[in-house]
Amino acid sequence: MSDRKKIQLPLTPEDVKDLKAGDRVLLSGPLYVGRDQAHQRLVDLLEAGKPLPIAIEGETIYFAGPSPAKPGQVIGSCGPTTSYRMDPYSPALIALGLRGMIGKGARGEAVVEAMLEHGAVYFTAVGGAAALIARSVTSMEVVAYEDLGPEALRRLVVEDFPVIVAQDSHGGNQYEDGIKEYARM
Amino acid sequence: MRVIPAERITEAIKDLAIRANYDLGEDVLTALKNGRDSEESPVGREILDQLLENAEIAAKERVPMCQDTGYAAVFVEIGHDAFIEGDIQAAVDEGVRQGYEEGYLRKSIVGDPLRRKNTGDNTPAALTVEFVPGDKVTVTIAPKGGGSENMSMARQFAPAVGRQGVIDFVVNRVKESGSNPCPPVVVGVGIGGTFDLCARLAKKSLMRDIGIRHPDPFYAELELEILEQVNNLGIGPMGLGGKVTALDVHVEYYPCHIASLPVAVNMQCHAARHKTAVI
16 A cells, blocks of 8 residues: 555645546545535536535545444445436536545546546545445534435545545546556457 | 245345345355456456455444445245235335344435435335245345446347347446446346346346356356456456456346347446345
């Protein structure tokens, strides 16, 4: 694990610029957690010209919906969910200054264009490594949309959360590079 | 005739729902370890290491291995000489309700696909009842995650596409799914039946342990041929590139219409969660 970059959240524009597809990173600091319905509500507010319940600029959003915490746990299991479902919403949030996204699976063209234009990075966490990831969460609070249950908008503080840069702010794409390297057809 | 109170089904489902989410199957552990040994990509190996460590934590701390504790896909096989006294769907749903509550499992079901209000207890289960010889009742639960389920596809082919057409369709489906279904996946394939039955065959094939081949050598060979082609795609663990894209391919078939060749693909993530009890 010694070849991992340690990065403190929130991400700076320089952090984003320096990160390249394939980099293995340990993230520490605050981030938001939100998935399908929370994104829908945020973008609905934007379209209606209303204020958001959270400040997006400079932030990182982790696409996840944790399982319920057992007594004594900070958070239940909390691995990433599939990111393409957030593709319709992410460009608007990136335009507002969202700098980092964490999920799993490749992002579409419109998201990549927004990442290039505004400077944002997309990390993948390991899907299904949810009990392991929960260990890196040191605090959790629901900040909005409590009625959505597992889909509520949350604020976490993480320490050494292991992620990999999947798509970077320069157009680098580890999904494409990785397949090119290992495909035998 | 052996009479089995429906409460026995509830107890079994509750226990299986929790164990399926906490304890990675021995078949899956073995497959992940073998994958770890054969994977050439360093990132791929590290991902597989994380998954093995995750399985250990989940089993030891009694927590779900994945936050997506799934749709409860349940198969109940009732022996011809067994009689379940009571409402089977209600008994299964009650088991799901109790298991998901007591096991701190995520409630991931909305009561209506368009208005999307969470049912709050992960019910109802997606229940399939089948009849088999004997006087036992076999209950299987596969908590089915959304990421892998969303990559499913069914298609009605003309019979002329034949064996090669089936292979191409399945391999292409895995390719297009890329990183989304949490590879290395188990690929479930249904061939034949009617449109709806074909999809169910694909789902049912995922209840089989990894490494167990179809009893018909023709289909066993087909499974291995698809597996080899899938593992040549280069997708690898979590889609970041590598040799290990699938842990296994399972095929189930059924007689079909002279005009039809239905094929369905239903994928399972690398946890391939399924647990069975015999009552």
